[in-house]
Each structure stands twice: as C-alpha cells, then as structure tokens.
Amino acid sequence: MACNSSACQSSCYKLGQVEEEEEDLTKATPTTGGGKEALTEINNESKQEILCIKCKTHEPMSVGASGDEGRFCGACFRSNLNGKFRLSVSSHAMITPSDNVLVAFSGGYSSRVALQFVHEMQYRAQKNYDACKDRSLPVFGVGVAFIDEHVGYPKISNQIEKAIEEIKLIVSNLAPPTKELYIVPIERICCSDSMEGRDRLKELLDAVVDTTGKEDLLLHLRMLSLQKVALENGYSRLVLGSCTSRIACHVLASTVKGQGYSLPADIQYVDARWDIPVVLPLHDCLAQELKLLCHLDGLKIVDFHDDLSSGINSLVSSFVKILQQENPSRECTIVRTAGKLTPFHFNKIPEINDSNVPLATRRRQKRFNLMPKESISSESFCPMCYSPLNKSDLTSSIRPADCQSDIFAVACCSSCEFQILPKDPSSMEHFYSLLPQPLIATVKLDKSHNLSLLREKIEDCLLSDCDDED
Known part of the structure; x- marks a missing residue:
C-alpha cells in the first residue's frame, strides 16, 4: 500500500496516485466494444498505407527499391515503366509497322531493358498480324548490334569472349520472331582487315593524349560503327538505351567540355541528323528503375567489372550519383532543365510518306512530332563528333x-x-x-x-x- 506522506523519500506515493487515476479512467470508459472497432479501423488504415499506390491490392516492393518505385508492387512497377516506353515510342513516331529496327546492345541494364521492351512490342504486333484476316499491318523487324571495343579498353580483353557468348545466348532465348545478331569489332570502321584495322585504331588512340578525348573518340567511332551496320543491313531506326540518368551525366559533361551549343541535339527523344535516325525510347526512365526491373524479371545482363572510364565523363558520373543519393529527383531535374533548351530541326522523325503505313500512325506523327517554331537549323557538323556547329x-x-x-x-x-x-x-x-x-x-x-x-x-x-x- 502506498504511503501518503510527502516526506517519503521513495516514489511509492506517486505510483499509488497513478494507479488510482488509471482505475478511475477504466471505470469511466464504457465497455461497449467500441475500442476494438477503433483498433480494427486503425489496423485497416495501416494496411492501406503499405499497399501499392496503383492497384491498392498488393504490397509494394521493399527489397532494393527506394523512391517512387518502392511504392509500387512488382506488376504495377513494370507496367508503369513499360508505359513510359510505349508513350515515348507512340508520341514521337519512333517505330512504325514498316520499320526495320536495330537495337544497340552493350550488355548493361539500359540496353537490356530496351531490347526486352522492343521484343515485347514486336511479339504483340506479330500476334495481331497472325490474328488479322487481311493482315494489313506488317510487323516491324528487329536486329541487335554489339560493338566489340576491347581494343580501346585492354582491361576487358579477357572478358570479351565470355561476354559475346552470353550476348548470343540472350538474343537466341528471345521468343520469335527471330532477331539477327551482329557482333562488330570497332576496329572494322578503320579497315575491313581485322589486323590492319586493330593496328590503325591503336595508333590513332595513342595519338590522343587527353584521356577524355580518347573516350569521346571511341564513343564517336561506336556510333559510326552502329550506323554502318544499320546502313549495310537495311535498318531504318537505331534504338539506343540511353536513360534519364545517362542523359543527366551527358548534360553536365558536355557543359564542362564546352559543348553547350550542340547539347540540345543529343538529349531529345529523336536525333535524325544521322543517315539512320537515332531514337531514345527510355528517355524518361531512371537507371535505378531499369536495374530493378532486370532484378525482378530475371533479365540477364553482361557486366564488365572494370571501370572503363577515368576522365571527365567518369568524374561527372560519380558526381551525379552522389547528387542522386542525396535527392532522388536530381537526375530528372537536370534533364528537365536541359530540356528547355531550343532543339534543332533534325530532332524529329521525317514525315512518313509510305502508303503502307496506317493513316492513324501518320496522324499520330503529325500530332506529336510537329516541328517547334523555335527550332534551330544547322547544316554544318563537326566531322569528328558530328555535333552541329554555330x-x-x-x-x-x-x-x-x-x-x-x-x-x-x-x-x-x-x-x-x-x-x-x-x-x-x-x-x-x-x-x-x-x-x-x-x-x-x-x-x-x-x-x-x-x-x-x-x-x-x-x-x-x-x-x-x-x-x-x-
């Protein structure tokens, strides 16, 4: 029993007062079962808070997910990411039924998702074609190109044979329609003879003293190699897996290297300055999202472990990663800000005049792919990097x-x-x-x-x- 003396050195009298107050509170509370109902409502609200924000049925992802992607369940996350891809393709007339599409495949997360989404788009078109009686809509073709750059990066020479075998397996495992795979050494752009081309390329790279300049030269040669493959094999579109994260790094790197005038040409959805127009259907997707999708769907990638870059491009990439960790919206902010720059006249697909292309497709192109009035016209390009010149x-x-x-x-x-x-x-x-x-x-x-x-x-x-x- 608690004492009533205020002089007591212990706190027993305070404990007694608390027990009496709790007893009085219990007597004053009606025993009608309302407390259980209130607790049930609270539990239901808590469950709703941890459900997928789209389907409101399944629990959101938690493993390896952060930011907005952590609020979706696996199925809704994939649907949301594929929706970004399809919106980019349809809004900018990137792929039409009469096209022949070449997907540039490097083995990383971005190019793997680009290949998967293009394959699924072709697979659905094939099913619709088989189900249609008159078969009026042709199915666009798909090819895959891998540029072997181990001559420029000696560290990956011991990995390239295994990587090529894995790439062949990835492409062959895709469901029909079958896709042609092109394994092209980058030195072939210098000479058709492999040995002579390899020696010339090594000598050319050795003549470039600047590390960043050497990396950029290899990047330009890669694009020329892809364009050559597309031209020689009758492709009408070149699909790159460049995503928001990659474009954000390119924005800052180009600014540092003094390429501000030509920057708008490289960050649009479409780049038709080349003989074969280049399209970026993953323009609005983050690298973290693409990596997570590969993890969820079990998409095999080819990973080169060694860091292949050591110049300005690598420094900028590390800087952007730090920014992204501090604020998950930084990459989107960089790309959205750069998107306010005036585009060039070639940042759109030329109008379709083919009578085989459905009228709906041509109308969609006319609606979404109009030339902005403030577009810049440039007919002169740098012969080295093909960037427009002021x-x-x-x-x-x-x-x-x-x-x-x-x-x-x-x-x-x-x-x-x-x-x-x-x-x-x-x-x-x-x-x-x-x-x-x-x-x-x-x-x-x-x-x-x-x-x-x-x-x-x-x-x-x-x-x-x-x-x-x-």
Whole structure:
C-alpha cells in the first residue's frame, strides 16, 4: 500500500496516485466494444498505407527499391515503366509497322531493358498480324548490334569472349520472331582487315593524349560503327538505351567540355541528323528503375567489372550519383532543365510518306512530332563528333589551309580541337591519315564551299549589281 506522506523519500506515493487515476479512467470508459472497432479501423488504415499506390491490392516492393518505385508492387512497377516506353515510342513516331529496327546492345541494364521492351512490342504486333484476316499491318523487324571495343579498353580483353557468348545466348532465348545478331569489332570502321584495322585504331588512340578525348573518340567511332551496320543491313531506326540518368551525366559533361551549343541535339527523344535516325525510347526512365526491373524479371545482363572510364565523363558520373543519393529527383531535374533548351530541326522523325503505313500512325506523327517554331537549323557538323556547329564559329574558322588535314582541323568544333586533335601542327598530317574514311568523308573539301562561307561573312561589304551600274 502506498504511503501518503510527502516526506517519503521513495516514489511509492506517486505510483499509488497513478494507479488510482488509471482505475478511475477504466471505470469511466464504457465497455461497449467500441475500442476494438477503433483498433480494427486503425489496423485497416495501416494496411492501406503499405499497399501499392496503383492497384491498392498488393504490397509494394521493399527489397532494393527506394523512391517512387518502392511504392509500387512488382506488376504495377513494370507496367508503369513499360508505359513510359510505349508513350515515348507512340508520341514521337519512333517505330512504325514498316520499320526495320536495330537495337544497340552493350550488355548493361539500359540496353537490356530496351531490347526486352522492343521484343515485347514486336511479339504483340506479330500476334495481331497472325490474328488479322487481311493482315494489313506488317510487323516491324528487329536486329541487335554489339560493338566489340576491347581494343580501346585492354582491361576487358579477357572478358570479351565470355561476354559475346552470353550476348548470343540472350538474343537466341528471345521468343520469335527471330532477331539477327551482329557482333562488330570497332576496329572494322578503320579497315575491313581485322589486323590492319586493330593496328590503325591503336595508333590513332595513342595519338590522343587527353584521356577524355580518347573516350569521346571511341564513343564517336561506336556510333559510326552502329550506323554502318544499320546502313549495310537495311535498318531504318537505331534504338539506343540511353536513360534519364545517362542523359543527366551527358548534360553536365558536355557543359564542362564546352559543348553547350550542340547539347540540345543529343538529349531529345529523336536525333535524325544521322543517315539512320537515332531514337531514345527510355528517355524518361531512371537507371535505378531499369536495374530493378532486370532484378525482378530475371533479365540477364553482361557486366564488365572494370571501370572503363577515368576522365571527365567518369568524374561527372560519380558526381551525379552522389547528387542522386542525396535527392532522388536530381537526375530528372537536370534533364528537365536541359530540356528547355531550343532543339534543332533534325530532332524529329521525317514525315512518313509510305502508303503502307496506317493513316492513324501518320496522324499520330503529325500530332506529336510537329516541328517547334523555335527550332534551330544547322547544316554544318563537326566531322569528328558530328555535333552541329554555330554559324559564328564556322565563319571565324575560315583561314588559309595548305592541305586536307588542315581543312579537317579547321572544320572541327572547339571541343574536339582541344581534346582530340594533336597540339603539334606537324603531327596533324599523320593523325589525319589514321582517321576512318567515314570521318574524312563528312568534310566538304571543295573550294566553293569555303568561298560561299567567306562570301556570307563579307556580304554586307559587297556591292550589288545595281550599285555597280551606277
């Protein structure tokens, strides 16, 4: 029994007071069962809070998921990610029934998901074609291209044979329609002979002192190789697995390297400056989402463990990863901000005039793929990286050129001139002789082209025919 003395050094009297208050509270509470009902309602609300935000039925993912993807269940997460892909494809007329699509496959998470989604799209089209009596809608073709770059990255030489076997297995395991696989060594862009091409490419890369410039040169050669495969085999679209995370890194890296003018050309959904238009159907997907989807669906990837980059691109990638860890919306913010830049006129698929293409497809293209009024028109491109050139840079670069190598150097953008071209003018002729023919062919070497640029520069100072007669 608790004492009533306030002088007691123990707290027994306080404990007694608490027990009496609890007893009085229990007597005052009605025993009608309302407490159990209230507790049940609270439990139901708690269960609703941990359900998938879309289907409200299944529990959301928790393993390896964070951010918005952790609020979906597995099925709804996959449906949401595939919806982003299909919206990009349909809104920008990336793939039509008459197309032949080449998927660039590197073995990573992004290209693996791009291949899977394109395959599922083709599989559904094939089922609809088989079920249709008149079979009016053809099924677009799909091919897969892997560019072997181990010559530029010696560290992965011991992994490349195993990687190629895994890639062949991945493509062969896809359900029909069958897909042609192209394994293309990157040195083939320099020469059709493998040994001679390998030696020329090694010598070309050794001539580039800057680490970032060497990485960018390999990136340009990879795109040329993909374009060559697509052209030689009759493909009309080139699908890249570039996602929001990759584009965010490219935005910052290009800004650091002084490529601000040409930046809008690389970050759009469509890039038709090439002979074969390049499309980015995973433009709105995060790398973390694509990695999680591969984990959920058990999609096999080919992982090169060694870090292949050590220049500006790698530093920017590490920086963006840190930003993303602090705030999961950072990558989306970077891409959304860069998306406000004015696009170029080639950042859309050319209008479809093929009568075999359904009218609905042509109307969709006309609706979603209109040319923005503020688009920039650029007909001149850097022969090295094929980035659009500013007119002021083009006219300021007109200077006497003694040989073709000098003309090539003058035609390059400032970024390639600083990072890739040799600093010593005497080495330029040898460097030019090592370049692949597709790079050299992009330069207009005729004098009339240079004279037209010069005339445009001094047009205000020229007298017209009327003034000459006066």
